[in-house]
Amino acid sequence: MNLSELNNLDPNNIGSWPIAARIIVIVLLCITILFAGYYLDTSDQSLALEKAIAKEHELKQAFEQKQAKAANLDAYKEQMLEMERSFGALLRQLPSKTEVADLLVDISRVGIQAGLEFELFKPEAESPKEFYAELPIRLRVKGTYHQFGRFASGTAALPRIVTLHDLNIFSTAKKTGNATDGKPNLMIMEATAKTYRYLEQEETSARKKHARRSRK
Numbered sequence: 001m002n003l004s005e006l007n008n009l010d011p012n013n014i015g016s017w018p019i020a021a022r023i024i025v026i027v028l029l030c031i032t033i034l035f036a037g038y039y040l041d042t043s044d045q046s047l048a049l050e051k052a053i054a055k056e057h058e059l060k061q062a063f064e065q066k067q068a069k070a071a072n073l074d075a076y077k078e079q080m081l082e083m084e085r086s087f088g089a090l091l092r093q094l095p096s097k098t099e100v101a102d103l104l105v106d107i108s109r110v111g112i113q114a115g116l117e118f119e120l121f122k123p124e125a126e127s128p129k130e131f132y133a134e135l136p137i138r139l140r141v142k143g144t145y146h147q148f149g150r151f152a153s154g155t156a157a158l159p160r161i162v163t164l165h166d167l168n169i170f171s172t173a174k175k176t177g178n179a180t181d182g183k184p185n186l187m188i189m190e191a192t193a194k195t196y197r198y199l200e201q202e203e204t205s206a207r208k209k210h211a212r213r214s215r216k
Contacts, residue, residue: 100135100197103160107137107193110154116143119188128199136165137193142172148189160195167191 069076104123111118120140127134141151148169155162168190 099160100195103158103162103195104137106158106160107155107162107195110158111139111141111151114143114150114154115147116141116151120190126197132196132198135195135197137195139189139191139193141189142186143189144186145169148187155193162193162195165192165194 108118108121118139118141120138122138124136124138127136141148143151152164155164169187172186172188
């Protein structure tokens, strides 16, 4: 079949076409149908398959992570119990509201036993935190370096937590041309001692309610 024969084919009467032309048309129709079927169906299935493979990979990773946690569950439980014990021990070092006054007396007593002379001992307003309150105490004491050191060691040895902040030490000696009289050079130490008390259950609940009302 040549080009002139193709030009003479009647598209309205395909049945009269030569067998070769009809085979070509059938092949082209099959290719068109297969091509359309691929885009209408197979491509969607391929995309769905890719998503399923990706999801399977994510699920495998999640399963492996959970399996690892399950295998170490006893160790995690033991760690949690140890953390609870440690937290409880720290919490017991925080005084209750009724014990704060005694703690202030203890801090003052430690300073006096160290040989310090108090010029200022002023508890400030407490600052509530998550589950505890911070109680700052402004201090101004007179003494020697060794006495300051004994005071710091003594407060650290108290059964309740006491920390020293914002230390500022300066000399009280006047600059003169005279020789020293052999007495120890007294210094002034200004600092903020901070102690902490745990908040009672009703205080914690009240703070949470206040925070919720503030967010509304």
